[in-house]
Amino acid sequence: xxxxxxxxxxxxxxxxxxxxxxxxxxxxxxxxxxxxxxxxxxxxxxxxxxxxxxxxxxxxxxxxxxxxxxxxxxxxxxxxxxxxxxxxxxxxxxxxxxxxxxxxxxxxxxxxxxxxxxxxxxxxxxxxxxxxxxxxxxxxxxxxxxxxxxxxxxxxxxxxxxxxxxxxxxxxxxxxxxxxxxxxxxxxxxxxxxxxxxxxxxxxxxxxxxxxxxxxxxxxxxxxxxxxxxxxxxxxxxxxxxxxxxxxxxxxxxxxxxxxxxxxxxxxxxxxxxxxxxxxxxxxxxxxxxxxxxxxxxxxxxxxxxxxxxxxxxxxxxxxxxxx
Amino acid sequence: xxxxxxxxxxxxxxxxxxxxxxxxxxxxxxxxxxxxxxxxxxxxxxxxxxxxxxxxxxxxxxxxxxxxxxxxxxxxxxxxxxxxxxxxxxxxxxxxxxxxxxxxxxxxxxxxxxxxxxxxxxxxxxxxxxxxxxxxxxxxxxxxxxxxxxxxxxxxxxxxxxxxxxxxxxxxxxxxxxxxxxxxxxxxxxxxxxxxxxxxxxxxxxxxxxxxxxxxxxxxxxxxxxxxxxxxxxxxxxxxxxxxxxxxxxx
Numbered sequence: 001x002x003x004x005x006x007x008x009x010x011x012x013x014x015x016x017x018x019x020x021x022x023x024x025x026x027x028x029x030x031x032x033x034x035x036x037x038x039x040x041x042x043x044x045x046x047x048x049x050x051x052x053x054x055x056x057x058x059x060x061x062x063x064x065x066x067x068x069x070x071x072x073x074x075x076x077x078x079x080x081x082x083x084x085x086x087x088x089x090x091x092x093x094x095x096x097x098x099x100x101x102x103x104x105x106x107x108x109x110x111x112x113x114x115x116x117x118x119x120x121x122x123x124x125x126x127x128x129x130x131x132x133x134x135x136x137x138x139x140x141x142x143x144x145x146x147x148x149x150x151x152x153x154x155x156x157x158x159x160x161x162x163x164x165x166x167x168x169x170x171x172x173x174x175x176x177x178x179x180x181x182x183x184x185x186x187x188x189x190x191x192x193x194x195x196x197x198x199x200x201x202x203x204x205x206x207x208x209x210x211x212x213x214x215x216x217x218x219x220x221x222x223x224x225x226x227x228x229x230x231x232x233x234x235x236x237x238x239x240x241x242x243x244x245x246x247x248x249x250x251x252x253x254x255x256x257x258x259x260x261x262x263x264x265x266x267x268x269x270x271x272x273x274x275x276x277x278x279x280x281x282x283x284x285x286x287x288x289x290x291x292x293x294x295x296x297x298x299x300x301x302x303x304x305x306x307x308x309x310x311x312x313x314x315x316x317x318x319x320x321x322x323x324x
Numbered sequence: 325x326x327x328x329x330x331x332x333x334x335x336x337x338x339x340x341x342x343x344x345x346x347x348x349x350x351x352x353x354x355x356x357x358x359x360x361x362x363x364x365x366x367x368x369x370x371x372x373x374x375x376x377x378x379x380x381x382x383x384x385x386x387x388x389x390x391x392x393x394x395x396x397x398x399x400x401x402x403x404x405x406x407x408x409x410x411x412x413x414x415x416x417x418x419x420x421x422x423x424x425x426x427x428x429x430x431x432x433x434x435x436x437x438x439x440x441x442x443x444x445x446x447x448x449x450x451x452x453x454x455x456x457x458x459x460x461x462x463x464x465x466x467x468x469x470x471x472x473x474x475x476x477x478x479x480x481x482x483x484x485x486x487x488x489x490x491x492x493x494x495x496x497x498x499x500x501x502x503x504x505x506x507x508x509x510x511x512x513x514x515x516x517x518x519x520x521x522x523x524x525x526x527x528x529x530x531x532x533x534x535x536x537x538x539x540x541x542x543x544x545x546x547x548x549x550x551x552x553x554x555x556x557x558x559x560x561x562x563x564x565x566x567x568x569x570x571x572x573x574x575x
Contacts, residue, residue, distance in 0.1 A: 022575060064417045067575060090419040098410030104338045113337065116330035117418040145341075158414075171417075 012169055012200035013040040013063060018072035020058050020224075032058040034224035035072070040217065042168070045191060045201045047215040049208065049313060055224035056204040057097055060173050063202070064094045076169055093118070093162040094171040099154045099178070103147040107138050107157050110146060114161040128164055135190065136160040136183070152178050159187060163194075170194070172203040176210060188214050212309040220316055227316045235312050242266055242307035242315060243286045248274045253296035263289075266311050266318075273300075278311040327420035331428035339432070349398075349436050353391035353444045357383065362452070377541060380452045385537030386509040388444060389529060392437055392468060393503070396475030397496050399433045400483040404492060413574075422571045426564070430476040437472040438465060445540060457542045464539040467553075471532045474560030478528075480567035484574065503529045508537075531556040 020033040033055040040046045048056040061067040062074050065085040073080065079087040102110050108129055115125035133139045136156050146154055155178040162170050170191075176184045191201050191214065205211050211218055212232060220228045220235070228238055252273045260268055266278040275293075279286065290302060307315075339346050357380070365379035406412035415425065441464065448454040479496070486492045504510070506520065507529035513521050524530050531552035538544040 066413055066416055068572075086419065086421050089417060092417060094414065094417045096410065096414050096417075098413070100410035100414035102334065102338070102411055103405075103409050104341065105334070106341075109337050113330065113334045116333050117327065117415075117420070119326050119419070122333075158410075 011039040012042040012044075013038075013046070013074075013076055013202065015039075015059070015063075015074045016072055018059070018062065018074050019070045020055075020062060020067060021070045032224055033062070033069075036221065036224065036226060037072075038219055038226065038229065040200060040202065042200050043195055043198045044216040045195045045203070045214055046217045046219070047211040048202070048204045048219050048221060049206075049211055049309075050204075050221040050227075051206075051317065053223075054221045056221065057173055058224075059221075060094075060096075060171055060202070060204060063088075064092060064096075064171050065089055091167055092169045092171060093165050093167040095159055095162055095173060095175050097173040097177075099151065099158055101146045101154050101157050104145060106143050106145055107133065107149070108142045110157050111161060111164050115164045118165040118167070120165070125164070132160050132163050135163065135186075152180060155179055156183060163190065166199075168198070169200045169202065172201065174205055175203060176205065176207060184210075208309045208313055218309075220313060222317055222320050227320050228312075232309065235309065236307060238312060238316065241282060242278055242280050242311050243283070244276070244278045244303075244305050244308060244311060245286065245290060246274065246276045246301070246303040247290070247293060247299055248301040249296075250298040250300055256293070256296060266307075266315055278307065278314075280315070327418070327424040328428045328431055330418075331425075332432050335429075335432035339436070346436075349395060350440050350443060352394070353387045353440060354447055356390065357387045357444060357448055358451070361387070377543065380448070381454045381541050382512075382537070382543070383510070384445070384448050384454055384540050385533050385543070388441055388464075388468065388536045388540070389471065389509055389533040390504065391440055391444070392471040392532070393475050393500075393529065395433050395437050395440070396430075396472055397479050397499075399430060399476050400479030401492065401496075402429075403480070403483040404489045407487075408489075416574070422568060426477070426480065426567060426571060430473050433476065434469050434472050437468050441465070441468045454541065456540055460539040460542065464536065467532070467535045467539055470557065470560060471536070474528070474532070474556060474563060477560060477563035477567045481563060481570060484567060484570040503527060507533060509533050528556055528559045531559070 016037050018033050018036045019031070022030040022032055024030070036055070036059060048059060050056050058067065062069050062081060063076060065081050065088050068082050075081060076088045077091050079091070081088050102113065105113065111129040111132060112122070112125045115128060116122070120128065130139075133142055136159070138153075138156060138160060141149060141153065146157055149157070159172075159175055159179075162172070175187070179187065188210070195201050195216075203215070215232070217231055218229070218235060219226060228235055250273065252270070252275070256275065257268070257270050260275065260277055263279060266280055267276075269276040279289070281289070286304060290304065294302070361380045361383040364383075403412060406415065416422075420428065445456060445464070449456045482495055483492055486495070506523045507513075507527045508524060509529060513524040513530065516524065534544055535549055535553050535556065538546075538549045
């Protein structure tokens with residue numbers, strides 16, 4: 001496929017002080033997005049991260065014209081989502097959180113229908129569908145109705161649809177849910193290839209390693225607001241004193257878990273004879289701690305590394321909770 | 325037009341891979357006409373002598389109205405199916421306006437309703453000897469198209485507003501009972517008790533069925549029929565506007 005045409009706007013996506021308030025009947029209003037502002041560069045892979053209820057899906061719904069913002073402004077390739085929704089829809093394709101497929105149609109017909117809605121002729125759609133089914137290992141299932149497929153295959157059909165078309169912006173809400181690891185890797189590399197062609201990919205995920213591996217630009221949000229923003233390196237600077245320590249003992253020393261808890265770690269996980277902890281401390285103290293722990297039993301393996309995105313995420317959310 | 329083509333493609337694919345569904349849609353009014361109207365006609369010995377027509381002829385307009393009403397209800401119920409499959413929200417991100425979405429959604433089913441009406445009228449003429457006014461056939465087609473679309477938009481208001489399938493099904497059952505029986509679908513409304521007659525007169529089913537009856541067997545006073553046709557068009561437009569409102573405010 002050819003490179004994507006240069007967009008009219010400097011940014012692929014822009015949100016300015018975006019607010020979305022849900023007003024459920026007989027319940028208090030919910031401020032799902034609360035003054036969010038950000039811009040996404042064309043051709044980048046941008047992730048919205050946050051815990052459940054952070055407002056990620058609501059933000060995506062506003063950007064895909066499924067919801068109108070309560071106040072503020074959002075635009076896709078310079079087109080206002082509230083005032084020019086059709087112009088926005090012509091430039092996007094979306095994988096929403098639920099598995100969105102036509103159960104009564106075959107795999108091939110699902111892909112053809114999607115392409116037809118995006119203006120493909122039947123012949124062009126057929127030829128593209130064959131390529132995409134090959135990429136997603138769906139060729140053997142092409143004529144089977146989706147209702148007869150497993151949940152994982154249904155998700156595969158749904159994600160395959162956005163590769164049928166060439167829209168400059170792609171939205172993916174937790175795209176890897178229900179996908180096997182091999183396919184997930186393949187899709188991630190396809191997404192990278194699409195971004196290098198100039199397509200802008202916006203995704204939400206709760207699998208932080210996915211964002212860590214895939215995204216150029218990450219926005220962490222909580223309770224509808226931005227908590228942090230930047231590429232992985234910039235975010236790691238926010239937690240430069242957080243270290244991850246993994247130690248495997250021949251036999252796990254007694255009461256070690258309790259002792260480690262007293263250090264107030266960012267994260268602690270004990271699995272059989274291995275401890276994994278993330279601590280906030282300066283480097284010499286971390287080495288000291290490892291030395292102390294090593295005295296408690298025979299150590300088979302030690303690994304010390306900087307904070308992962310997960311540690312940063314947990315830290316930032318803790319800080320956000322304290323500041324509120 | 326792209327959205328209409330794509331939706332036609334989708335609906336046709338769904339229907340043509342399910343022949344039972346398609347057969348039922350096309351032939352059910354005919355079955356109703358053959359079984360119910362012939363039975364009533366013979367058992368009650370043409371209770372409509374005052375109208376100067378037999379029951380089979382009288383009921384033809386009713387059964388066409390019932391078919392439009394049924395197709396519209398089934399099409400609107402499709403919103404629940406699409407919502408359950410998650411495709412409903414995804415489709416709302418496709419490159420079409422909300423009005424195009426609603427229009428395209430009913431387009432294929434309007435075509436089914438037209439084919440169904442053709443089959444029913446043709447076989448009523450051939451098998452039951454109903455005296456059809458063929459010169460009014462274009463009016464009949466227009467009435468079927470507007471009727472099916474109007475009832476679809478009416479049902480869409482509820483299908484888009486209500487989230488629970490079971491509540492929608494209960495509501496459609498009530499609609500079937502109230503709208504169909506408090507109307508001119510099964511019997512003329514003149515001999516009915518005053519209250520019942522008043523309800524039937526403001527029932528859009530009566531307006532729709534009367535126009536269908538006028539366009540098939542020329543029953544009715546033209547000035548009254550024109551008034552009823554106008555009222556039905558207003559009803560359809562109001563339903564469309566209301567359905568659009570709820571579609572634009574899906575959360």
